[in-house]
Amino acid sequence: MKAGTNASRVAAAKGVAFSKSPVLAVRLPDWRSRVVLFVLFSAFLALAGRALWLQGVSNRFLQKQGASRYERTLELPATRGKIFDRNGIVLASSLPVKAVWAIPDDVKESSSAKLRELAQLLDMPQAELLKKLDSDRTFVYLKRQVEMDVIAKIEKLGIDGIDTRKEYKRYYPQGDVMAHIVGFTNVEDVGQEGIELAQQKNLVGQTGSRRVIKDRLGRIVEDVGLSREPHDGKDITLSVDSKLQYIAYNSVKDAVEKFHAKAGAAVVLDVHTGEVLALTNWPTYNPNDRSHLTGEQLRNRVITDTFEPGSTLKPFTVALALDKGLIKPTTLFDTGNGRYQTGGHTIRDTHPHGVIDVSTIIQKSSNIGTTKISELLTAQDMWEMFTKVGFGQAPRYGFPGAAAGRVRPYKSWPIVAKANMSFGQGISMSLLQLAHAWLIFARDGDIIPLSFQKVTEKPVGQQIISAKTAAQIRTMVESVVSPQGTAAQAQVAGYRVGGKTGTAQKVINGRYSQTHYVGSFAGIAPMSNPRFIIAVMIDDPSGPFHTGGAVAAPTFAALAANALRAANVPPDSTVTDIIIPEHPLEESN
């Protein structure tokens, strides 16, 4: 164009406008500009199309990529529920700690001085630390559950490739005293024993998550999308009373040491609510430090072990006969000279008692007496009685590993079974089952479910025997604790108590051992208004004493005396001097 005007000006100056000639005019063909225009236009169109495509249609990929550059998903950890005793004292609680982990390749470049310091902080030999770091893996835990103050020091060291991860550690402030009830969790916060295992579902929380936008400095700027709230695990309030538990623990521990026994156990039940107030075992363990844990320590003899209870079962036979109206407390039986033949077997008493009434049969723990009473009963009635109070039945305590015990079906009972079972042989149960069944005597003949958790509602009972029978049995078992009975050592100063001893020979290799015994005692305290059922078991006492009356009864007395005092139960007896005969009556079984 410009060239054209110049040319025409030049030409005009000379008078001849040659460029005016259409023939000479420099002209590009029209189609070329159109092509350029078209190409440019379609290029823009393609750009617009692509932009539209990315913006509108196939935008998911890019949005995801973008989001991943500024959005983060945060895990919101949930705390495991706490476990309390009935008075709100913490028995188990989780606190945040951190796990220390490493990327071995990155750590190798650090100075050995720093690594030495790290090993010291982690409380492990340096060789062990180096061994852990000498690994092909990209992720190695150096130590789990390190407490926060140590973590702060480790972070100060600033070693490359060492990082921490948040986790929780479970603490058991009451330690070995509560170990067999509360149990413990493993490093992954999963319950392994006791209530921690039984209530795992309720205790464990639900982790939440939230999606946030973080700024350059890593601060949270905004929430995006839906966040899932974390739900902390439920707190659980147990029925156990720390004070009673401690008393029971001490009594059992002292008894095991005093009588050189292999083990011991005790359980305390609340008569009115069916709550387990104390449950203790010796040997025990410290749940906070389980590095030297053995099976013996772990064993919960109250719940998972069964034993033949021996004479502690006699009151059940007598109660059944009383309830059926077959006998009265004053009915006389001839126990003869201490030997009695039945079904080809000889039943023995340790002392000949002659003609005695039913009350005295219980007081002196006469095997022949209960055998004669059992002869009045049918096998079916006895079996029904045992089954109704829970023997041989899978217990529903909400506690892991609870043993059911064994009661053979009555149709397959041999002839002597009735006699044997009347004094607690040929039938097995856990100490907890025994204590539970004793509720029918402490209450007015009814049985209520046991509970390991605090009971708020009044439980509904199932009547097993009449209230009158229960009262009669209570009178009888109180006489057991008198100086004339088999358990004089179970007397408690200031309180009326009652109970029944049991000495069972242990079954070793399928035969009754003559040297290994389990001494037990189940009792009620105080008698005037029953509050506790206390059952004690001393396993394999190897000192001069081995009977229930000699080993379990004094343990019961020590436990009951302190428990009644601790629970502020007013004394119901003015007797403060305990008379224990020099040669206490030994029970036969």
Added chain:
Amino acid sequence: MSGKLNVVLTTLLVGCALSVVNARYQARHLFIDQERLQQQQRQLEIDWAQLQLDQSTLGKNERIEQIARSQLDMAPLSPARTQYLMEGGK
């Protein structure tokens, strides 16, 4: 007429835009406050759990008995040397 309307609408638009900016600003501030308070809440919960643990550890019956016996020279009471005051004067 239409010019006036435009001016009014434009002012309105600018006003709205500014209030959006302000609202965002406020929201950020409140969000940060909330974050901080939540953090504080979590810390307090941890402290509470720690204190409960301490209470339980220090209040352990074993420890109390040991201190009572060894440091304070105390002995458990027994009914033999206790005078019980009952309702009704028994």
